[in-house]
Amino acid sequence: MKRGTFQLMKSVNKSTILNKIRLCEPLSRAKIAQETGITPPTVSSIVKELIAENLVEESILGESRGGRKPTMLLIKRNGHYIIGIDAGSNVIKGVATDLVGTILSETEIKILPHISKEYFLQTLKEVARTIFSGIKDKKKIVGIGVAMHGVVDVSAGVSLYSSNSGLRDIPIKEELEKEFNVMVMVENNSRTMALGEYWFGDHEEVDSLVAINIGRGVGSGIVDKGRLYYGAQDIAGEMGHMVMELNGRLCSCGNRGCFETFVTGDAIVKRAKEQIKDAPADLTAEDVYLYAKENKLDYLAILEETGQLIGIGVVNLIHMLNPNKIVLGGGVLNSEEFLMPAIHRTIQERALTEKARMNTNIEVSMLGKNATILGAVALLLAEIF
Ligand SMILES: [Zn+2]
Incomplete structure (x- = not known):
């Protein structure tokens, strides 16, 4: 073939x-x-x-x-099929979809940290194989899109560096093309998440969209006129490492005071422990949410402050890019009921013009965890549509 x-x-x-x-x-x-x-x-x-x-x-x-x-x-729903893979840091998921992103089958395999390159590739292929073999008419398979965590060389389809496993130079595209003989595209997972939101997030037609995932870290991607935006040196959209405080907390990137050090799940726990005297030693971000739900004022204040901090990041983004739409997702947004009012208020207080204050849409992702894998599917759809 x-x-x-x-x-x-x-x-x-x-x-x-x-x-x-x-x-x-x-x-x-x-x-x-x-x-x-x-x-x-x-x-x-x-x-x-x-x-x-x-x-x-x-x-x-x-x-x-x-x-x-x-x-x-x-x-035509069953005219063609696409395989999407989300290679996260602890699980590799695969799906088959039709041309409108309906998930037809799915599978996943958990991976351990610090695995070898060979083991990673074997697991990745096994996920692809399971999905591939489930599609009867192989001629209808357009290709495989892979959302990979870490730094990706998009044109070569190589994972250059994964901070979680420490692996470098994994030839994902070459290996998958060799076995499956279909088009393979590889992209960073934050960027595919943005693409997924753009294609399937039920957003009315917009020119530009930024998706921000706030969980254990902060990932984000920019879509402009339907295409991912990379910037001159390929690091456009690294919103997590935008500096918010000159001498702030040390970030995983080595700088201080990055956006990420304020708003991730860990950051919320750290702030809560600093500010609440009787906070339990084993407090988790989920506990903060549950205590807020019970109307405990100290914890409500922590989430209020988190909303304000996210809001400041969003205002910076509005002033820099002025996108039509900003989509927020990730585990931290499970507390959206406590965060969103403060986010909206911060935008109202700080965005420079009335037009920007009123017309920038801020939404919480409806796709949730599926945004990334559907974005991997959209990598192929962008070739067709
Ligand atoms: Zn950083």
């Missing part, structure tokens, strides 16, 4: 029409022409191609206005 059995002649019009159907389905040809400004004959001939390529199908769902019901167009 030759690689890239899935090859499309992409054109601007084709991409416009396909995305219009994706975002607004079911949709008639007439409506597509009307809303995109592409002439009806061109719409018809491109739709014909899309149907032949198994990307689009017809369905008679349109509302009739007395006459014949218009034929509506939909993205």
